[in-house]
Amino acid sequence: MTSTELNLIAPWDSPLPPVPEGDVLSESQWSTLLAIADTAIPAIEASSAYSNDKLSVQPFEYARAVQEIQRAIPKDAPPDAVQRYLAEKASAVPRFKELIQRQFGHYMREDALRVSTRAGCLLLTGYSTSLHLQPVNIRQQILQGWSQSYLPPLRQLAKALPSLCVAMYIKESATINPVLGFPRAPVHGKPGEDFDYSFLQLPPGDGQEVIETDVVIVGSGCGGAVCAKNLAEAGHRVIVADRAYHFPAKHLPMSVTDAGIHLFHNGGIDVSDDNSVSFMAGQAWGGGGTINWSASLQTPALVRQEWASEGLSFFNSTEFQNCLDRVCLRMGVSTDHIEHNENNRVMLEGARRLGFSVKVVPQNTGGNKHYCGYCTLGCGAAEKQGPVVSWLPDAANAGATFMEGFEADIIVFKGVKGKKTAVGVEGTWTSRDEMGGVGGSNRTKRKVLIKAKRVIVSCGTLNSPLLLLRSGLTNPQIGRNLHVHPATGVFATFPQRINPWEGAILTAVCEEFSNLDARGHGAKVNAMTMLPSWVLPFQPWRGGLEFKVLASKMSRMCGHLAVVRDRDTGRIYPDLVDGRRCRIAYTPSAFDRRHALECLQGMCKIMYVMGAEEIWLTKTDVEPFTRRTSDANGPEEEGINEPAFQAWLREVESKGMDQPATTWGSAHQMGTCRMSRAEKKGVVDPQGKVWGTEGLYVADASVFPSASGVNPMVTNMAISDMISRGVARGLRVEEGWEERARL
Numbered sequence: 226m227t228s229t230e231l232n233l234i235a236p237w238d239s240p241l242p243p244v245p246e247g248d249v250l251s252e253s254q255w256s257t258l259l260a261i262a263d264t265a266i267p268a269i270e271a272s273s274a275y276s277n278d279k280l281s282v283q284p285f286e287y288a289r290a291v292q293e294i295q296r297a298i299p300k301d302a303p304p305d306a307v308q309r310y311l312a313e314k315a316s317a318v319p320r321f322k323e324l325i326q327r328q329f330g331h332y333m334r335e336d337a338l339r340v341s342t343r344a345g346c347l348l349l350t351g352y353s354t355s356l357h358l359q360p361v362n363i364r365q366q367i368l369q370g371w372s373q374s375y376l377p378p379l380r381q382l383a384k385a386l387p388s389l390c391v392a393m394y395i396k397e398s399a400t401i402n403p404v405l406g407f408p409r410a411p412v413h414g415k416p417g418e419d420f421d422y423s424f425l426q427l428p429p430g431d432g433q434e435v436i437e438t439d440v441v442i443v444g445s446g447c448g449g450a451v452c453a454k455n456l457a458e459a460g461h462r463v464i465v466a467d468r469a470y471h472f473p474a475k476h477l478p479m480s481v482t483d484a485g486i487h488l489f490h491n492g493g494i495d496v497s498d499d500n501s502v503s504f505m506a507g508q509a510w511g512g513g514g515t516i517n518w519s520a521s522l523q524t525p526a527l528v529r530q531e532w533a534s535e536g537l538s539f540f541n542s543t544e545f546q547n548c549l550d551r552v553c554l555r556m557g558v559s560t561d562h563i564e565h566n567e568n569n570r571v572m573l574e575g576a577r578r579l580g581f582s583v584k585v586v587p588q589n590t591g592g593n594k595h596y597c598g599y600c601t602l603g604c605g606a607a608e609k610q611g612p613v614v615s616w617l618p619d620a621a622n623a624g625a626t627f628m629e630g631f632e633a634d635i636i637v638f639k640g641v642k643g644k645k646t647a648v649g650v651e652g653t654w655t656s657r658d659e660m661g662g663v664g665g666s667n668r669t670k671r672k673v674l675i676k677a678k679r680v681i682v683s684c685g686t687l688n689s690p691l692l693l694l695r696s697g698l699t700n701p702q703i704g705r706n707l708h709v710h711p712a713t714g715v716f717a718t719f720p721q722r723i724n725p726w727e728g729a730i731l732t733a734v735c736e737e738f739s740n741l742d743a744r745g746h747g748a749k750v751n752a753m754t755m756l757p758s759w760v761l762p763f764q765p766w767r768g769g770l771e772f773k774v775l776a777s778k779m780s781r782m783c784g785h786l787a788v789v790r791d792r793d794t795g796r797i798y799p800d801l802v803d804g805r806r807c808r809i810a811y812t813p814s815a816f817d818r819r820h821a822l823e824c825l826q827g828m829c830k831i832m833y834v835m836g837a838e839e840i841w842l843t844k845t846d847v848e849p850f851t852r853r854t855s856d857a858n859g860p861e862e863e864g865i866n867e868p869a870f871q872a873w874l875r876e877v878e879s880k881g882m883d884q885p886a887t888t889w890g891s892a893h894q895m896g897t898c899r900m901s902r903a904e905k906k907g908v909v910d911p912q913g914k915v916w917g918t919e920g921l922y923v924a925d926a927s928v929f930p931s932a933s934g935v936n937p938m939v940t941n942m943a944i945s946d947m948i949s950r951g952v953a954r955g956l957r958v959e960e961g962w963e964e965r966a967r968l
Contacts, residue, residue: 257355265772391766448945449924459953465627523549562594572735679956700917765844896929
């Protein structure tokens with residue numbers, strides 16, 4: 226246990242924008258959805274009589290659940306904590322309906338609520354009575370029946386709807402955190418001081434505001450921030466414009482509710498068209514670097530060779546290595562001050578016992594010990610050296626100007642010497658409210674044109690291609706070649722209390738399964754953030770009581786991810802209705818699923834040799850493995866050869882990774898503006914310039930030629946370092962600096 230100072234100061238609140246206006250659901254749809262929510266997370270009573278309000282269970286089942294929950298509950302919990310927890314249903318949680326309203330206002334799938342009609346109820350539930358009029362026990366049987374249906378859409382509903390409801394419930398429940406002993410803010414470390422930013426402000430007005438600069442960078446994330454520093458330090462006028470707003474360290478880590486809206490793309494909920502994969506991407510000042518887990522891995526040799534073999538020799542050059550080293554040096558990347566939490570220690574020691582290849586993951590913490598498990602909600606200690614703490618302050622100190630709240634509409638082109646040349650960006654700027662936040666209604670909106678000699682698009686893999694398409698570019702490669710590192714998990718409970726949300730998130734990686742095809746495709750084992758709001762929505766839902774018992778075990782839980790370097794791809798395209806919203810066509814291929822399956826089996830072995838009591842996957846078609854009571858205190862002499870464990874592994878293998886039983890997530894998106902040697906194979910050339918244009922560049926993870934195979938931050942920064950230095954050289958030549966220097 227670390228000895229760093231106890232954090233006694235709660236982060237500041239970050240008020241949310243107004244709830245979307247209008248009714249996103251009809252009255253009958255609300256009734257249906259809330260009925261499903263109160264089935265997924267029900268109030269529970271010991272009774273043999275069915276109720277429309279509570280899940281009825283036999284007295285012995287209720288007593289057993291109470292005993293199991295009390296086993297994990299902290300000693301200082303209120304005496305009635307367990308009873309209040311079991312009595313709480315989702316719809317009774319304050320703001321639950323508001324959260325649903327927000328999420329559906331952002332991203333609503335009409336087919337998710339077909340059961341709102343009488344005919345739909347008869348078809349999908351087997352009952353003509355509307356779902357919300359059924360007793361909770363009958364509703365539970367219906368949801369459980371969907372999970373076993375031969376119809377994939379029903380199996381998908383059985384997984385997606387409880388997951389959505391759990392995600393909303395966890396954010397605002399008053400009873401679950403006391404049961405878990407989960408604190409609002411990290412108990413290790415102390416609040417930090419960060420850079421005092423200044424942002425462009427515009428007066429109210431009806432006309433278009435015109436601003437001139439040398440370089441406009443759309444996006445403040447890992448790519449854009451590196452570009453801003455390099456170009457500003459090279460003496461050029463730079464404006465960084467981002468749709469997000471900056472929240473100082475005193476607001477961090479945010480609450481889960483606030484972070485979803487302020488820090489994550491699309492309110493924290495993006496899913497593929499077929500609902501097979503959930504996507505998490507940053508939409509914060511500082512981009513993904515504000516909410517990532519500090520892992521700072523350089524591009525692997527096999528990946529560099531693959532990219533170089535496609536005519537991109539830079540990736541095998543000393544110059545690229547210099548870029549990698551330069552960005553790591555600026556962020557203080559090292560392994561020197563790491564203190565592993567229990568989740569990472571289980572991986573390190575379990576892999577060692579099995580002879581698996583495992584290593585420590587360097588951290589971008591500026592040479593400091595950083596024992597915080599909340600950084601995916603923003604780093605309140607200001608120790609994680611993401612763009613907000615490092616690159617953007619450097620840019621500001623060199624004269625760069627920043628604009629928050631800027632929604633880029635189109636890139637402006639002009640014909641120059643017969644070439645399509647980018648000369649600026651048009652968009653809409655929205656001010657903060659009169660209190661300096663974004664929750665008020667009194668906010669100024671202005672149309673803005675930022676004229677520039679160079680335009681750098683750094684909106685991220687999900688949005689950079691959409692900006693190019695909105696701007697009239699027609700290259701068919703735009704939005705294609707999407708790689709996502711699809712990930713799926715293994716979880717386990719242990720006899721002792723772990724508090725897995727404490728400590729650095731990702732400090733170890735197992736590479737035993739990372740090259741299963743001898744071409745660099747496979748899966749790595751990563752530890753993951755163990756905040757309840759990130760873990761519990763992705764757990765297989767098997768019933769209301771089962772969920773509450775499982776959730777109560779989080780203080781004794783470890784969780785690891787199989788993160789696949791995907792060979793096969795998807796695409797990004799604009800929503801056909803509004804033309805702006807990001808739609809994602811991606812399904813993990815059979816090739817990539819096989820690699821995940823082999824890795825998952827190895828992950829289960831790691832948990833087993835470390836003495837796990839229960840082990841399970843984020844799959845609905847495989848029951849958890851429960852260790853024999855006599856072996857629960859540690860691994861027996863047979864180790865992983867124990868017959869019952871081997872039989873369970875064979876079942877895991879036989880079930881495979883088919884949809885929709887398997888839950889997949891992605892936090893790494895790459896490739897939708899692919900770098901290529903030839904225009905017909907990509908979107909940008911080897912210098913990052915968009916094919917068929919002049920003055921227009923892309924600098925973010927969307928330019929990756931294929932999946933990086935590691936957390937993409939360092940690779941993204943190194944490529945952006947190269948691109949921006951090239952842009953600076955081009956401007957010097959254009960402006961005659963080099964000629965004047967020779968004179």
